[in-house]
Amino acid sequence: MAVMMYWEALQRAQDEEMTRDPLVIVMGEDVGVAGGTYKATKGLYDKYGAERVIDTPISENGFTGLAIGASFIGVRPVIEIMSVNFAWLAMDQIFNSAAKVRYMSGGQLTAPVVIRSPGGTAHQLGAQHSARMEKVFMGIAGLRVVTPSTPKQAYGMLKAAIRCNDPVFINEHELMYNMKGEVPDGDYFHPLEGSEVARPGRDVTLFGYNISVHWCLEAAEFLATHHGIDCEVVDLFTLSPLDRAGIKASVSKTHRAVIAEEAEAPVGVGSEVIAIINEECFFELDAAPLRVSAKNVPIPYNHKLEKAAIPSAKDVVHAVLKMFGK
Amino acid sequence: MTPANKKRVLREMLFARRFEERCYEAYVERKIGGFLHLYPGQEACAQGVMEAARPGHDYVITGYRDHIHAIKCGADPKAVMAELYGKETGSSKGRGGSMHIFDVEHHFMGGYALVGGPFPLAAGIAKGLKMKGSDAISICFLGDAANNQGTFHESLNMAKVWNLPVLYVCENNLYGIGTRIDRSTAVVDQYKRVCGYDIPAAQVDGQDVEVVYQAAKTAVDHVRSGKGPYFLELMTYRYRGHSMSDSNAYRAKDEERMWGKRDPIIILRDRLVDAGEISLDDYKAMDTEILHQIESEIIKFAEESPEPSVDELEKYVLADNDPYVRGGVR
Numbered sequence: 329m330a331v332m333m334y335w336e337a338l339q340r341a342q343d344e345e346m347t348r349d350p351l352v353i354v355m356g357e358d359v360g361v362a363g364g365t366y367k368a369t370k371g372l373y374d375k376y377g378a379e380r381v382i383d384t385p386i387s388e389n390g391f392t393g394l395a396i397g398a399s400f401i402g403v404r405p406v407i408e409i410m411s412v413n414f415a416w417l418a419m420d421q422i423f424n425s426a427a428k429v430r431y432m433s434g435g436q437l438t439a440p441v442v443i444r445s446p447g448g449t450a451h452q453l454g455a456q457h458s459a460r461m462e463k464v465f466m467g468i469a470g471l472r473v474v475t476p477s478t479p480k481q482a483y484g485m486l487k488a489a490i491r492c493n494d495p496v497f498i499n500e501h502e503l504m505y506n507m508k509g510e511v512p513d514g515d516y517f518h519p520l521e522g523s524e525v526a527r528p529g530r531d532v533t534l535f536g537y538n539i540s541v542h543w544c545l546e547a548a549e550f551l552a553t554h555h556g557i558d559c560e561v562v563d564l565f566t567l568s569p570l571d572r573a574g575i576k577a578s579v580s581k582t583h584r585a586v587i588a589e590e591a592e593a594p595v596g597v598g599s600e601v602i603a604i605i606n607e608e609c610f611f612e613l614d615a616a617p618l619r620v621s622a623k624n625v626p627i628p629y630n631h632k633l634e635k636a637a638i639p640s641a642k643d644v645v646h647a648v649l650k651m652f653g654k
Numbered sequence: 655m656t657p658a659n660k661k662r663v664l665r666e667m668l669f670a671r672r673f674e675e676r677c678y679e680a681y682v683e684r685k686i687g688g689f690l691h692l693y694p695g696q697e698a699c700a701q702g703v704m705e706a707a708r709p710g711h712d713y714v715i716t717g718y719r720d721h722i723h724a725i726k727c728g729a730d731p732k733a734v735m736a737e738l739y740g741k742e743t744g745s746s747k748g749r750g751g752s753m754h755i756f757d758v759e760h761h762f763m764g765g766y767a768l769v770g771g772p773f774p775l776a777a778g779i780a781k782g783l784k785m786k787g788s789d790a791i792s793i794c795f796l797g798d799a800a801n802n803q804g805t806f807h808e809s810l811n812m813a814k815v816w817n818l819p820v821l822y823v824c825e826n827n828l829y830g831i832g833t834r835i836d837r838s839t840a841v842v843d844q845y846k847r848v849c850g851y852d853i854p855a856a857q858v859d860g861q862d863v864e865v866v867y868q869a870a871k872t873a874v875d876h877v878r879s880g881k882g883p884y885f886l887e888l889m890t891y892r893y894r895g896h897s898m899s900d901s902n903a904y905r906a907k908d909e910e911r912m913w914g915k916r917d918p919i920i921i922l923r924d925r926l927v928d929a930g931e932i933s934l935d936d937y938k939a940m941d942t943e944i945l946h947q948i949e950s951e952i953i954k955f956a957e958e959s960p961e962p963s964v965d966e967l968e969k970y971v972l973a974d975n976d977p978y979v980r981g982g983v984r
């Protein structure tokens with residue numbers, strides 16, 4: 329196990345896969361000569377050249393569609409979309425081409441593309457650079473959606489996504505690229521379906537994904553130390569398909585659920601998890617599940633307003649205390 | 655084109671016409687549902703280009719008016735008709751329909767319903783072919799109105815910057831549904847719009863299959879020889895409404911009459927008759943034989959084929975049992 333940063337884990341995964349398979353390519357704005365906005369493609373241009381590490385024009389729908397077309401005949405493109413806010417421009421190709429082509433061709437064609445993109449609120453980037461889109465992607469049949477919370481997951485999911493025959497959207501976070509963690513040394517493939525118990529507990533399940541897993545872990549520490557509440561933290565690293573069995577297992581054990589997401593509540597991960605709880609294990613519940621989520625506003629620029637708009641570990645703590653009547 | 659080739663081309667274009675007319679009837683009989691976009695009037699476009707290309711070897715992609723392009727690549731007309739009937743034996747197993755014919759075995763990479771969607775997909779196929787060192791090229795057929803999508807400009811730019819082996823064929827039938835081109839498009843001659851990307855382009859008569867073939871030969875040779883993308887504009891006309899739900903009330907009768915006299919099938923037929931290659935009786939016999947084939951083989955197959963089973967509704971959404979979904983150490 330080596331300790332590395334999240335961006336280094338992504339870089340290593342792409343480097344290894346590009347060495348193994350000459351049909352793996354990387355595409356995006358500034359991924360080549362400039363080495364990637366978040367360094368995830370650092371050094372690849374020098375090693376593999378301009379044919380495989382492609383600096384694209386600012387044409388999100390165009391280059392995403394191009395990657396999808398290339399994937400039809402065996403190329404394995406990894407697309408980096410600089411910010412998920414720009415992925416809206418590529419929605420046509422993601423939604424109408426990549427996700428649907430297997431089905432509408434009766435299984436003849438598939439689009440094994442990987443689309444990586446950071447979403448979420450960083451530091452005062454304003455409304456058009458701070459939104460998240462996982463709620464949109466997870467509603468698309470034919471597309472896999474994963475969201476790594478650690479460097480290990482980032483590495484293993486990207487490698488699995490490159491080799492998987494389905495289109496995969498990897499939701500990253502601007503604030504997490506420098507996060508450090510252990511990454512296995514050999515080829516490691518993280519599952520693209522399921523969830524993980526990041527911290528076992530008895531009293532309540534805190535569901536998180538990507539950055540909110542870390543709020544949940546922080547909240548769990550605090551609640552254990554100061555309130556004697558033993559939280560289980562479940563990392564929903566797969567948003568599509570959501571892990572029904574994992575959600576059911578944990579709620580059947582703790583009988584309580586809080587879902588933490590950085591996005592706004594309407595039509596979100598929290599609503600889906602609660603729907604699954606209703607469908608799978610409603611009678612196990614001792615309390616109504618709660619959502620911790622962003623305010624339903626475009627993310628403001630002002631530092632204080634920005635902080636107030638998105639949740640944090642503190643909000644998770646408050647939700648749990650409220651649930652326990654404290 | 656040799657005389658023998660011309661006779662085959664005439665037969666294939668007449669087949670395309672009769673196939674589409676039979677689709678019309680089947681639609682009226684409610685055997686075919688959804689949107690149905692037919693090709694009569696434009697036959698020389700797909701035919702002429704594919705005569706110059708290598709069907710089944712070169713990769714072809716297009717929009718929703720796709721039946722004939724698929725057949726030109728080598729798709730079995732029975733499977734195409736069965737697809738229109740929504741049958742399990744259809745080219746997309748009844749999951750696609752008229753606008754989504756696919757025959758990957760013959761390198762027909764699909765019909766797509768989003769206007770402009772195939773432009774970047776075609777460039778991507780070209781990128782893949784280039785990476786693999788293949789001598790196949792990528793050919794994208796779309797309409798005139800599609801050129802007002804951003805994907806047109808984004809794709810031409812990328813195709814040029816990366817010198818991709820892609821041929822863009824614009825079948826300019828002067829209309830996007832009911833909107834005549836000059837009412838929607840600042841520059842009516844589509845080939846002129848391409849000069850902004852420094853891509854060679856030509857505009858020719860799309861009703862004369864020999865003219866299309868000659869122009870397409872230049873285009874295909876250019877692309878195949880590694881010189882990068884090419885844009886070919888074919889001036890054509892559709893004889894029916896945009897789709898079956900189109901009243902077709904927006905076109906002047908004079909205009910329709912004028913183009914009606916430029917029927918690609920009649921142009922070639924008369925030329926062959928004048929040259930003494932065929933007689934009008936030969937042509938009638940050919941027509942009778944085609945109509946019989948469509949009825950006794952193609953329609954029969956579509957009618958008699960089974961529908962997909964509802965048990966398999968959720969098949970083909972994602973790969974079956976992909977090992978990497980489970981993860982692990984290897």
Ligand SMILES: Cc1ncc(C[n+]2csc(CCOP(=O)(O)OP(=O)(O)O)c2C)c(N)n1
Nearest residue numbers: 719767768769797798799800827829830831
């Ligand atoms: C993105 C998108 N917008 C609108 C439509 C509806 N629509 C279908 S065909 C069409 C006209 C396209 O005309 P053209 O590209 O000239 O092709 P033609 O039908 O004439 O062959 C329109 C507006 C669509 N299918 N996709």
Ligand SMILES: [Mg+2]
Nearest residue numbers: 797798829830
């Ligand atoms: Mg048109």
